[in-house]
Amino acid sequence: MLAVLHAREDAYGMNVRREIETRTDREVAIGAVYATLDRLEQKGLIASRRVNGDGGSRRVFSVTAAGTRALYETRTVRDRLWQGLDLPVLVAKFRA
Amino acid sequence: MASHSPAQPPAPPRVPVAILGALLPFAERSEVLADLAAEFAYRAGTFGKPAASRWYWRQLASSAPSLTRRIWWRGWSGFEPNANRMRPGGPSMESWIMDARYAARRLVRRPLYTVLSVLTLALGIGGTAAVYAIARPILLDPLPYRAEEGLVAFWMPFDWSEQEFLYLRGRVPGFSEFAAYRTDNVLLDRGDGQVRLLPSIFSSVELFPVLGTKPALGRWFQKGEDERGAEAVAVLSYGLWQELGGDRSIVGQRLRIDGQPRTVVGVMPRGFWFPDPTTKIWIPQPLRPDNRSGNYAFLGRMAPGLTVERMSGPMAEFVRMLGERFKYPAQWDKTKNPALTPLRKYLVGSLTPALVATFVAMGLILLIACANVAALMLGQVEGRTTELAVRSALGANRVRLTQQLVAEAALLGIAAGIVGALLAVLAFRGLVAALPLGAWGEAATLSWSVFAAAMVAAVLAATMVAIAPGVAMWRGNLRHVIGSSRTGGIAGRGGRLEGSLVVAEVALAVVMAAGAGLLVRSVAKLYAIDPGIDTRNVGVLHIVLPNEMETPRRFQALREISDALATMPGVTNAGAAQILPISGDGWSSGIRVEGDPNGEVTTTFVRFVTPKYLETMGVTLRDGRMFTDADRTSAGTTPGIIVNEALVKKYFPGTNPIGRRVSTGFSDTLGVVIGVVNDVAEAHLTDAPGPARYMLAETIPFVAGGQGVVFRTSGRDPATLLEDARQMVRRTIPGAGIERVSTMEREFATAVGPARQVMMLLAILTTLALVLGAVGVYGVISHFVNRRSRDWGVRLALGMAPSKVVRMIVARGTALVGLGIVLGIAAFFALARLLGSLLYGVGASDPLAMGTATVVLLVVGVLAAVIPGMRASRTDPAIVLREQ
Incomplete structure (x- = not known):
């Protein structure tokens, strides 16, 4: 979903794949991307529509309001879990 | 060569493109493939074509599992993304999954129809699978001997003597190996006070060179071990070796057989049998040139390149040698009718007719069951014509509608296959006991082949079931139905397809009934024979001193x-x-x-x-x-x-x-x-x-x-x-050993032989066929009547006598049954020779058996038509016409 947001207006399958690939530095399969996007669409977290561009018709994804809320909640929960933990201190402890 | 020109970007490898294409939904296919091709071209330019190709393959490899899962999930949930609304649908598997799910829902909503169909099919499937599982090792599996096509048995088995064998040994023309054997029972004393009687073979040392099977342990008999004074040795069957502990050190040990110590020299491999699976021990017989008592059978392996058909020359020479040496009196001249029997026919030939007859009977039951379920399904299709027509009007094509039928049939088939496999397991033991298998019955074991056979039968059955309704759907003009469904069915289809199903069912039932009738007559004649003894109240013990x-x-x-x-x-x-x-x-x-x-x-x-x-x-x-x-x-x-x-x-x-x-x-x-x-x-x-x-x-x-x-x-x-x-x-x-106990009445029943056992089976199966056939006739006729209830209503309203309505409907039923009977009798003549060897005192075209079968079928058919006819005659015109 974050990758869809990053890809902005050009959030079609291949671009989403590329976004994830560059940001995680891992090779990602196009099939896995489409399967995941389908699931997210079914849950109503993202939506897809057809956009006719220069390369023909494309399925373009966008994050829905429900998706944004889910992202916000995930982020909040994670931040809450991190509260009170100092990462540099933890890393230093392991190095020692 | 355009793809190699610098102006054209390099194309990705074809195979992964094709596979990915097949896994993607229609709407996304070209888009995704184009994107992948673009990235491929970029990678080929930057990292070189081989690296780009490797990348493309990696994409396929890691995409395939998730795409397959997506197909399944989409088919199951019916999910269609918003963007693909205008071009829905995925690979064909997706629609199959969808149809299977839809069919499953329909079946669950019609439990009676589903249970009836599954049970009917399962009966046929289970029976056929069980008989197949029994018959396969006997009739189809290769015999456990090397190059069995070269093995033959000589005429007059168990009539040859040691003297004749010793004279012929080593000089039988046309044969590379030649052996004599006789069957006997030996007493094995295990030293724990228990004496067991074991079926055994006494033979010349050549028996195993003839059969060409190597022992699993130890060795086979050696030359000279069938001479008088040679060391007493024996070869054990795998089963007996296991019973004795399965220790490899058995070779070289001594067993007390018939009161005499014998050294075990070998153990035959698992699955080996000769001449039937109950034989446990093979022993070399000390042969005496002066022993003229004839109780040996001769076996031979023909010289390479010879076949039974080409043995007439060598046999003429063989007979001449025999005749010269042994001047037989005319009454038992062994040179008179020389005949060689291929070993398979010699060993299991007598079981063939009973097994094939039962298998055919089971197959007929399966066919009748298929016809029944097809008729049921046809009724369902007819009942759904409006629904189907609407779907068709909304854009569903016939392929898709037929696919739905096939999915339903396949589901029924799978369910029936599972139930049928369970029934087959139950039927297996019963059939083994009921069929005249003799030694084979004791050796028959249940194996996975029963399940395999059940599944194959289920697939066949499902296909056959789907054919008739599929054809009906294909033929009918569905859009026309929307119009006609409200205005009346008087001009509707004549139900010819249903009619032909009834005809087929009746024909199959006639074949079964006529076959059973013949066997009943044969067995009755056998029972009518006076054996000259009073079999009642006599107990029998077969003992061995x-x-x-x-x-x-x-x-x-x-x-x-x-x-x-x-x-x-x-x-x-x-x-x-x-x-x-x-x-x-x-x-x-x-x-x-x-x-x-x-x-x-x-x-x-x-x-x-x-x-x-x-x-x-x-x-x-x-x-x-x-x-x-x-x-x-x-x-x-x-x-x-x-x-x-x-x-x-x-x-x-x-x-x-x-x-x-x-x-x-x-x-x-x-x-x-x-x-x-x-x-x-x-x-x-x-x-x-x-x-x-x-x-x-x-x-x-x-x-x-x-x-x-x-x-x-x-x-x-x-x-x-x-x-x-x-x-x-x-x-x-x-x-004293007690081999078996029995009564004289049981011995008599055994003497009546395979015909009696096959008759019992066929009689049961015929009853089943009659019931199924009657249900089929009833179902089809009552559906015919229901479809035309308006027709009857109008006729009754116009003054037709109710009895005439009954007559018309029964006439239609009788016509179908009559046609079925005629076809069935014709088919029976073609199949009757299967029973030939089981018959006694009746010809294959016995008019009484045929007549009985005809009358029974006719009565059952007419009765099955009368009930819906009566119902039609009571149609209330007011109600039917008001429904319009």
Whole structure:
């Protein structure tokens, strides 16, 4: 979903794949991307529509309001879990 | 070569492109492939084409699992992304999953239809699978011998002697290997007080070179081990080796077999059998050139390149050699009709007709079941015409609608396959017991092939079920239906497809009923044969006297056993003979009548018995007297002989035989005829009465080890006394083995043979076929009636008599059934020869059997049509017409 947001207006399958690939530095399969996007669409977290561009018709994804809320909640929960933990201190402890 | 020009970007490898294309939904296919191609081109430019190709393959490899999962998930959930609304649908698998789900829902909503269809199909599937699983190892699996096509059995099995074998050994023209064997039972003493009787083979050392199977452990017999004085050795079956502990050190150990220590030299591999799966031990027979008693069968492996058809030359030479050496008398000239039988036919040929007949019957049941379910489904399709027409109007094409039917049939098939496999497991044991398999029945084991067969049958059944409704859907003009469904079905289709299903069902049922009818008639005729003994209230024990028992002690043992049994409560008489009647064994020897110059040129049956044996068997005295205990003392010198009527007719026509002297057949001694009894079917039930002599056991200087002991009760069921009798024999002669116990009635049933067992099965299956057929006729006719209820309503409203409505409907049913009967009888003539060898006293085209089958089917068919006819005649025109 974050990758869809990053890809902005050009959030079609291949671009989403590329976004994830560059940001995680891992090779990602196009099939896995489409399967995941389908699931997210079914849950109503993202939506897809057809956009006719220069390369023909494309399925373009966008994050829905429900998706944004889910992202916000995930982020909040994670931040809450991190509260009170100092990462540099933890890393230093392991190095020692 | 355009793809290699610098202007064109390099194309990705074709195979992964095709596979990915197949896994993607229509709407996304070109888009995703184009994007991948673009990235591929970029990578090829940057990192080189091989690296780009590798990347493309990696994309396929890691995409395929998630895409496959997506197909499944989409098919199951029916999810369609918003963007693909205008071009829905994915790969064909997706629609199949969707249809299967839809079909499953429909089936769950119609439990009666579903359960009926599944059970009907499962009956056919289970039965067919069970018979297949029994028949496959016997009829289809390769025999456990090397190059079985080269193996043949010689004519007149178990009629050849050691003398003949030794003369022929090593010089049989046209054969590379040649062996003789005979069957016997041996007593294995395991040293723990338990003596077991094991079916065994005594053979010349060439038996295994002929069969070409190597032992799993140890070795086969060596040259010279079938000579007198050679070390006593034996080869065990895999099963016996396992029973004895399965220790590899068994080779070289000694077992006590028939009271004599024998060294085990080998163990045959698992799955090996000869001549049937019950044989446990193979022993080399010390062969004597002077032994002329004929109880061997000859087997041979033809020289390379020869076939049975091309053996006439070598056989002519073989016969010439035989004829020259052994000047056979005309009565049993072995050179007369030489014939070689391929080994498979020789070993399992007798089982074939029964198995094939049962398999065909099961297959017919399956076909009838398919026709029934197809008719049911057709009814469902007709009931859904409006729904289907609407779907078709909304854009569903016929392929898709048919696919839905096929999915429904496939689901029914799968369910029926599972239920059928369970039924097959249940039916397997029952069928093994019911089929005349003999030694094979004991060896039949349930294997996964039952399930495999059930699944194959289920797939076939589902396909057949889907055909008729599929054709109906394909043919009908669905859009037209929307219009006609409200205005009336009078002009609707005539239901010809349903009609043909009924015709097919009836035809199949006729084939079964006629087959069963023929067998019933045969068996009735067999039962009507008078075996010459009173089979009621007679218990039977097949015993084996210990080998080490001396002959005089054996005479005494037989007397002691008979006397002991006679003292049991409820027993009136007891006796023994070396062979019991109708057991198929024809012990005979030459006869010479004093004063007749012809000498010993003909033979009669001979039976060595105890004094009370004939009375126990219920044989009737016609003249003279029966044996008494006093005859024992004179048996060695001037034995009393009782003869049967057939003997009198042949050797003493028109004269009184009492007091005349005839030879005993085993020495020069002449005996005196003391009595005449009625003819008894000594060997086979269906044989014409043959001359027979009965003598006391003491007449000849030896006693056969195997004896048939019988006792007659005073009305009590002898089966209830068998266990006591067994104990009594054990107590009287502790070393005696008891091979099996039975009653004379059971022995008689066995003698009636395979026809009886196959008849029982066919009768059950025919009942099933009739029920299924009746249900089919009823279903189709009642559907026909329902579809036209408006038609009847209008006719009744216009003044047609209700009885005429019934007549019209029954006439239609009768016409269908009649056509089915005609076709069925025609089909039966084509199949009747399958039963040929099981029939006795009736021709394959027996009019009575045919007539009965016709009448039964006609009655069942008409009855099945009357019920819906009655219903139609009671149609209330007001209600039907108001529905419009």
